[in-house]
Amino acid sequence: MIQYIIKRLLQTIPVLIGVSIIVFAIMRVFSPDPAPIVLGQHATIEATEAWREAHGLNEPIIQQYFTYMGNALQGDLGTSYYTKQPVTQEIFSRFPATVELAIAAILFASFFGILIGTISAVKKNSIFDNLGMLLALIGVSLPIFWLGIMMIIFFSGTLGILPSGGRLNPLLQPDHVTGFYIIDALLSGDMAALKDAIHHLILPAVALGMYSMAIIARMTRSSMLETLEQDYIRTARAKGISEKSVIIKHGLRNALIPIVTVIGLQLGSLLGGAVLTETVFSWPGIGSYTVNCILKSDFPVVQGVVLLIATIFVFMNLIVDIIYAFLDPRIKYSKKGD
Amino acid sequence: MSEQNGQEQVLEKPESQLKEIWYSLCRNKGALIALGIIVFLIFVAIFRDFLMPYDPNYSDMGKAFQRPNSEHWFGTDQLGRDIFSRIIYGTRISLSVGLIAVTFALTVGTVLGSIAGYFGGKVDTVIMRCMDMMLAVPSILLAITFMAALGKGIDKAIIAIGLVSIPEYARIVRGSILSIKESDYVQAAKVIGNNDMTIIFKHILPNVLSSLIVRATLGISTAVLDTAALGFLGLGVQPPIAEWGDMLGRARGFIFSAPYTLIFPGMAISLTVLAFNMLGDGLRDALDPKSRNK
Amino acid sequence: MMLEVKNLTTEFKQKKGTVRAVNNVSFSVAPGEILAIVGESGSGKSVTSLSIMGLTPGKVSGEILFHGEDLRKKSVKEMQDIRGDKISMIFQEPMTSLNPVHRIKDQLCETIIRHMDLSKEDALKRAIEMLTLVGIPSPEKRINDYPHQMSGGMRQRVMIAMALSCHPELLIADEPTTALDVTIQAQIMELIYQLREKLNMGVILITHDLGVVAESADRVIVMYCGRVLEEASVVDLFANPKHPYTKGLLASIPRIDDQQERLYMIRGMVPNLADMPAGCSFSDRCDFCMDKCRQKMPKLKEVDGRAVRCFLYHDEEEETE
Numbered sequence: 001m002i003q004y005i006i007k008r009l010l011q012t013i014p015v016l017i018g019v020s021i022i023v024f025a026i027m028r029v030f031s032p033d034p035a036p037i038v039l040g041q042h043a044t045i046e047a048t049e050a051w052r053e054a055h056g057l058n059e060p061i062i063q064q065y066f067t068y069m070g071n072a073l074q075g076d077l078g079t080s081y082y083t084k085q086p087v088t089q090e091i092f093s094r095f096p097a098t099v100e101l102a103i104a105a106i107l108f109a110s111f112f113g114i115l116i117g118t119i120s121a122v123k124k125n126s127i128f129d130n131l132g133m134l135l136a137l138i139g140v141s142l143p144i145f146w147l148g149i150m151m152i153i154f155f156s157g158t159l160g161i162l163p164s165g166g167r168l169n170p171l172l173q174p175d176h177v178t179g180f181y182i183i184d185a186l187l188s189g190d191m192a193a194l195k196d197a198i199h200h201l202i203l204p205a206v207a208l209g210m211y212s213m214a215i216i217a218r219m220t221r222s223s224m225l226e227t228l229e230q231d232y233i234r235t236a237r238a239k240g241i242s243e244k245s246v247i248i249k250h251g252l253r254n255a256l257i258p259i260v261t262v263i264g265l266q267l268g269s270l271l272g273g274a275v276l277t278e279t280v281f282s283w284p285g286i287g288s289y290t291v292n293c294i295l296k297s298d299f300p301v302v303q304g305v306v307l308l309i310a311t312i313f314v315f316m317n318l319i320v321d322i323i324y325a326f327l328d329p330r331i332k333y334s335k336k337g338d
Numbered sequence: 339m340s341e342q343n344g345q346e347q348v349l350e351k352p353e354s355q356l357k358e359i360w361y362s363l364c365r366n367k368g369a370l371i372a373l374g375i376i377v378f379l380i381f382v383a384i385f386r387d388f389l390m391p392y393d394p395n396y397s398d399m400g401k402a403f404q405r406p407n408s409e410h411w412f413g414t415d416q417l418g419r420d421i422f423s424r425i426i427y428g429t430r431i432s433l434s435v436g437l438i439a440v441t442f443a444l445t446v447g448t449v450l451g452s453i454a455g456y457f458g459g460k461v462d463t464v465i466m467r468c469m470d471m472m473l474a475v476p477s478i479l480l481a482i483t484f485m486a487a488l489g490k491g492i493d494k495a496i497i498a499i500g501l502v503s504i505p506e507y508a509r510i511v512r513g514s515i516l517s518i519k520e521s522d523y524v525q526a527a528k529v530i531g532n533n534d535m536t537i538i539f540k541h542i543l544p545n546v547l548s549s550l551i552v553r554a555t556l557g558i559s560t561a562v563l564d565t566a567a568l569g570f571l572g573l574g575v576q577p578p579i580a581e582w583g584d585m586l587g588r589a590r591g592f593i594f595s596a597p598y599t600l601i602f603p604g605m606a607i608s609l610t611v612l613a614f615n616m617l618g619d620g621l622r623d624a625l626d627p628k629s630r631n632k
Numbered sequence: 633m634m635l636e637v638k639n640l641t642t643e644f645k646q647k648k649g650t651v652r653a654v655n656n657v658s659f660s661v662a663p664g665e666i667l668a669i670v671g672e673s674g675s676g677k678s679v680t681s682l683s684i685m686g687l688t689p690g691k692v693s694g695e696i697l698f699h700g701e702d703l704r705k706k707s708v709k710e711m712q713d714i715r716g717d718k719i720s721m722i723f724q725e726p727m728t729s730l731n732p733v734h735r736i737k738d739q740l741c742e743t744i745i746r747h748m749d750l751s752k753e754d755a756l757k758r759a760i761e762m763l764t765l766v767g768i769p770s771p772e773k774r775i776n777d778y779p780h781q782m783s784g785g786m787r788q789r790v791m792i793a794m795a796l797s798c799h800p801e802l803l804i805a806d807e808p809t810t811a812l813d814v815t816i817q818a819q820i821m822e823l824i825y826q827l828r829e830k831l832n833m834g835v836i837l838i839t840h841d842l843g844v845v846a847e848s849a850d851r852v853i854v855m856y857c858g859r860v861l862e863e864a865s866v867v868d869l870f871a872n873p874k875h876p877y878t879k880g881l882l883a884s885i886p887r888i889d890d891q892q893e894r895l896y897m898i899r900g901m902v903p904n905l906a907d908m909p910a911g912c913s914f915s916d917r918c919d920f921c922m923d924k925c926r927q928k929m930p931k932l933k934e935v936d937g938r939a940v941r942c943f944l945y946h947d948e949e950e951e952t953e
Contacts, residue, residue, distance in 0.1 A: 018471035023483065031487040137619070141612035143563055145570050146586060146604035153597045164593075231728040237687050238723075239743045239794070240715035243708070249742075250731050257733075272476020276567055280590075290479070291571055294486040306483065310474040329778040330732055 001325065008321065012314045019310040020072075020303070024065050027299045028057075034297035038081045055081070068303070077307075078300030080293075087304040091286055095308075096179030097167055098285030101277065102270045104201050105209035110263055113213040114252070117220020117259075121228060122247055132217060139214025144273050148207035148280035155203060163200050165282035172196050208277040212266035219262045223255040230254070257327050264320030268313040359548070362624035369620025375613035383430040392420035394427040394580045403596045412602040415589060421599060424580035425606045431581050432610060435496050436561040440554050442500035447507025448550070452538050454508065455515030466512065469505035477502040481564055485573040492581075495574055499564045503557055510553055514546040552622045559614035566607045582607045634834050635661040635684070635802055639694040642676075642683045651905045653679040653690060655858035661802065661834040666825075668837045668849035668866075670881070674902050676858035677838045678724075681804045684836075685721055686711045698802075717747035720795035724807035726788035730779040736763075737775040740794055747798040762793035766823060785816035789823070796827060803828075806838045821848055842885055846870055854878050857905065857913040859929075864938035874940040876918045912943075920944060 035048045035057070043051075052058050056067060071078065077087035120132040156164035167181060172193040174184040182201070185194035227233065228251050236250040237243075271287075278288035286305055293301040325331050363369050382389060392410075401418035404410050412421035454465040472480065484498035518524060519542070527541050568574040569583025577584075582603045589599035642654040654676040661667045669677045682688040684696055686703060696703040698719070703711065715721075723729045731739060740759035744750060750758060756775075763771030766789040779787055788808060795803055805824060809817035825848050828835050837849055845852055845866065852869045854862040854877065862875040873879045883896035900917040903909060909916050915925040925943055932941040 014467065015470050015474055018467065019474050022471060023475075026483050026487045032489070137612065137615060138608075141559065141608055141615050143566050143570075143583075143604065143607050143611070145567065145583075146600075146607060149586070149590070149593060149600050149604065152593055153600070157594050157597070231723060231725050232731040234687065235723060235729045235791070235794075236731065238685060238715055238721045239746065240712045240717055241742060241746050242712060245742075249734075254731065254733055269476050272478040275479060275482065276570065279571065291482065294482055295572070297486070302483065302486075306475055306479065309476065309479060313474050313476070328733060329735075330780045 001322075005318070005322065008318050012311075012318070015314055016307070016311060017069075020069060020307055021065070023303050023306045024068065027303060028061060028064060031297060031299075034081065034299060037297045072307070077304035080301050081298045082296065087300045090289070090301055091304055091308060093179075094284060094286045094289050097283060098271070098274050098278070098287055100180050100182065101201065101204055101208060101283060101285060102267065102274060104205035105270055105277075106212065106263065106267050107209075108205050109209035109212035109216055109266065113216025114220050114259065116213075117217040118224055118247065118252060118255075120217070120221045121224030121255075122251075124225065129221075133221070136214040136217040139210045139217075142210065143276075144207055144211060145276045145280050147210055148204065148277055151203050151207055152280070162203050164203075165280075167197070167200050167284055168193065169196050204277050204281040204283055207280070208270060208273050211273065212263075212270060215266060216259065216262055220255065220259050223258050224251055227251050227255040253327075257324065260323050260327060261320055264316050264323075268309075268316050271309050271312065359621065359624045363620055366620040366623060368616045369624075372613045372616035372620065375609065376617060379429055379433060379610060379613070382426055383433045386426050386430055390420075390423040390426045392423040394419060394424040395578045396420075397578075403592070403599075406598055413596070413598045415585070415599050416592060416596075419580075421585075421602055424585060425582065425603060427580040428582045428585065428603070428606065429610075431492060431575065431579070432562050432565055432607070435492060435499065435565045436558040436610075436614075439496045439500040439503070439561045439565075440557045442496065443503040443557065444507050444550065444554050446500075447504045448511050448543070448546075450504065451508035451511025452515060452543070455512035456519065456534065456538055456542070462512070465508070469508050472502065472505045477560075478564060478567055481568060482571065482573060485568055490573065490576050492575055492579075495565055495568055498568070499561050502564075503560065506553065506557070507550065510549055511543075511546055514549060515542055518542050518545055548625045552618055552625060555614055555621055556618035559611040559618065562607065562610050562614065633660045633697075634663050634699060635836075636697040636700075637680075637684065637694070638697065640680065640683060640696065641693045642679050642688055642690045643693075644690040646906065648906050652858050653905060654683060656694070657855070657858075657860050658694075659853055659860070659863065661836060663801065663834050664828065664832045665851065666828060666835040666837055666849045668839060668845040668852045669855055670839060670842060670845055670852055671855035672840055672902055674857070674905065675855040677855050678806055679858075680855070681721065681806050681836060681838055684804065685715060685719065687715075713747070716743050716795075716800075717798045718800055719802045719804065720798070720800040721804040721806065722788070722791045722795045722808050724810050726784050726791055726811060729791055730787055732779055734778075735775075736777050736779065736782075736790055740775070740790070740797060743794055744797050758797065759793075762797045763790070765796070765827070766790070766793045767819075768793070784812055785820065788812060788816075788820055792820070792823065792827075796831065799831060800833055802834045802836070804836045804838070807840070808837075809844065810839070810841070817844070824848070842881060854881070857903065857908065859913065859941065860932055860939070861914065861942070862938070862940045863932075868938055874935075874938070874945060875914075875942050876920050876944070877914050880917075880919075912941075 035051050036043065039048060039051055049058075056064060059067070068078065075088065077091075079086055080090050083090065116132040116135065120129040123129050152164045155162040172190070174181060174188045174190045174193045177184050177187050181197040182194060185191075185197055228247075232254075233246060233250055236246045241249075274283075274285060274287035275291055276287070277283065278285045279291060282288070286308075290302060290305045292298075293305070363373075396419060398414075398418040401410075401414050402416055404414040404418075406413040410420050410422065412425065415421055415424070450465050450469070454462040480502045481498045484501060485494060488494040488498060515538075524537060524541055527537050532540070565574065565581070566583030566586070569581045569585075570587040572584070572587055574584050575581040577588075585603040586600055589596070589603075592599055637660065638658050640654055640657045641652060644651050644653055657676070657680060659667065659669075669680060671677045679688055679690065683690075683692045684703065686692075686706075692704060694704075698714070703714070706714070730736075737756060737759055740762065741752070741755040744755040744758050745752070748755070748758070760771045760775055763775060768774055768786060768789055774782070774786075779790075782790065788811075792808075803824075808824065809820050812820060821844055824835065824837075827833075837844070839845060849866050851865050852863070853860050854869075854875065856877055862869070862873070862878050864874075869878065870882065873882050877898070880896065880898040884898065886895060898917055903913060903916065909926070911924070911926040911928050912918070912921075912930060915921050918925065922943060930941050930943045930946055932939050933945055935945055
């Protein structure tokens with residue numbers, strides 16, 4: 001198992017190098033010159049030149065890349081063109097917000113996705129199944145940002161029960177420990193802040209998680225249907241255990257194996273969807289920040305964020321494979337080559 | 339599951355297979371409704387100039403923010419433009435970006451996947467590693483990055499969205515080819531002395547067709563969604579062109595004062611995406627012999 | 633009688649109409665008795681057993697009396713209490729009948745804890761006892777295995793241990809040896825035979841293998857297309873088969889004492905349940921087929937403590953179904 005993990009870790013290196021090359025190429029070869037955007041249209045030629053020189057943009061592109069990667073390996077992703085702050089600091093000050101949102105969204109998506117998918121499979125072709133699958137179809141068809149807007153109109157506007165954006169009432173800011181407001185509020189025992197943080201989290205998490213929920217519900221249904229036809233389900237029933245145990249302990253437990261893959265992949269793509277959700281809900285995470293940086297040609301930040309997300313994505317895949325081994329005892333990684 | 343299907347269908351002739359899919363599709367109510375919606379959308383896209391009651395770009399500030407009424411069915415936006423006309427105008431943009439981007443991705447993906455799957459070895463490794471790299475970044479983030487580099491415009495949106503969906507098609511084609519490559523009839527074609535290109539185009543690709551059709555149909559819905567997302571983020575079309583996502587992005591500030599400016603463009607996106615998803619699902623059911631018999 | 637099945641009928645709704653997989657079947661099992669139900673695939677023998685267990689999705693009618701109480705009238709909960717406890721079952725496919733993601737001990741203890749008032753430790757002890765009983769070497773170690781780490785024969789032993797772990801009064805064994813090697817087959821049958829004596833339980837042995845029947849069963853029911861064609865004690869059936877179908881089945885077993893060049897083969901195919909011939913369901917394949925066989929279905933007629941469903945043994949015309 002450990003051998004397998006090491007092997008997989010080594011395999012991620014070329015992928016990440018490739019991603020860095022792709023992003024670097026897009027940002028520095030194909031993108032327009034950032035100098036006039038950063039300095040404004042009226043900057044003098046001398047000032048522009050000086051700025052380019054100072055940011056190493058006059059070096060040959062290959063050298064720029066190696067300089068960048070050399071620094072990156074030491075944990076230095078450069079500094080933002082605008083704030084002049086280290087990119088790592090810019091990212092990590094916003095990262096907890098995005099992670100909090102993504103985790104809330106994947107929890108929502110997994111819980112309801114598995115629930116709906118399981119009910120649909122167990123009550124196949126019933127009204128529950130049809131409604132569940134209709135919801136799943138709508139879930140994969142609604143644009144995240146529009147769903148968010150509609151929820152704001154309804155829950156914040158019409159009903160007025162949930163906030164329309166932001167992460168927390170600034171007056172309730174709990175002591176900074178982890179940067180995750182819910183955890184921070186719990187640690188400091190600040191119930192008002194906790195409640196407020198959760199209130200702010202509900203709409204963005206549902207908007208972001210809806211698509212994944214739909215995908216997970218569909219996967220769960222088909223996986224459950226296949227599992228429920230297996231011989232060991234009949235054996236479990238013949239043992240006299242309750243139908244609930246049959247479905248959860250023997251059905252869902254086996255059906256879960258492919259579902260976990262889907263959840264893992266969804267968590268990766270949630271980080272992409274966060275770009276849209278954070279924009280809609282003015283959520284102060286890396287998603288909305290990245291969009292701004294792309295629009296302003298803040299190369300170092302964009303490169304840093306894309307590399308970070310790609311790293312997370314690749315590691316998620318690895319984690320999924322490891323969870324696989326725990327869920328399915330038949331898998332033995334140490335013996336298998338791949 | 340799709341691999342199994344691929345193998346079972348290997349023995350069928352592609353033409354009769356398509357016919358059977360069509361019949362099975364006709365028995366699926368959802369897919370027929372979806373097909374109806376898509377035909378309607380294509381009709382709107384083609385004849386948009388005759389269907390728009392107003393010039394979509396004509397701005398009359400005196401008429402800004404009119405609620406839906408008999409004159410302006412969907413109301414007017416912040417610049418007094420007729421939202422109904424703008425949505426009709428945007429239909430062609432969304433559909434054409436979707437169709438062209440998918441066609442582009444399908445073509446490039448099929449070529450890359452065929453080469454990787456058929457020749458294997460180092461070529462395979464290089465191509466598929468590149469695909470893995472692209473898959474390691476969420477597609478919408480990659481598309482945004484591309485758009486930032488390329489600049490605004492429909493043509494650029496097509497390229498950005500097309501590029502990021504290449505890996506999916508390459509993977510499908512490669513996977514299917516790997517499973518078909520060793521089959522007896524491809525071996526037989528080789529023995530007779532057909533060259534590689536003939537074998538790929540005449541013997542292998544027709545068998546991959548079914549899963550590609552499904553993937554491409556679902557791909558159109560993703561492309562329409564991505565187009566709208568780019569527009570929403572202000573990375574889509576140049577103003578004042580009416581594009582659904584762009585309309586949403588620009589009206590976002592009026593979420594509480596004029597919600598109708600946001601409701602209708604979003605419904606247009608959702609309906610289009612829903613239709614292609616339903617058609618894609620119907621096609622998949624039609625292609626899956628397991629569900630066909632039920 | 634411990635188990636009495638009266639006029640059991642199980643129907644499945646299909647697109648082309650309702651299909652009767654089990655048609656008016658009656659039989660009984662006494663404690664310590666092995667009743668074999670013999671038939672080809674599609675004869676309804678497996679559906680019969682699942683109907684008794686209350687595990688078939690089809691529509692069941694008739695009476696299934698267990699100690700005089702009709703199992704069909706039991707609630708879902710009451711049936712769950714009976715399944716795995718008083719009545720338990722082992723299946724044809726040992727390779728797929730155990731859940732691949734749970735350890736053997738968890739699957740064994742699940743049944744034991746469900747039906748017996750035992751702590752986890754005691755349940756584990758009992759599970760090890762059961763594995764010892766069915767002849768699994770070093771059960772303390774093997775109990776931590778996952779199913780894929782065991783051979784087919786071992787898995788079937790585990791299935792038997794699981795089925796017997798709560799001292800059932802009735803064991804239904806649905807083709808318990810079909811998927812196994814010949815040598816393992818004999819071991820498993822020997823095991824069931826011994827345990828039946830040791831625990832004095834009734835056994836319904838479902839099989840298509842007459843060899844297995846001859847060695848172990850007390851009484852035999854021959855089923856064909858959902859109906860019982862013949863019922864007799866093993867001795868009577870093998871010594872003097874009455875129904876042409878039974879005769880055909882027996883004639884198609886190779887025998888050491890026989891000098892026949894070629895084995896007998898029943899001509900034709902088992903008819904589709906949705907498309908049955910009028911009259912006797914065996915008529916199309918029968919060497920003794922008469923005109924009335926093609927029009928009417930004969931009744932199961934009792935003769936000398938055994939029963940047969942064939943016009944060859946009928947005196948009167950009206951004994952039809």
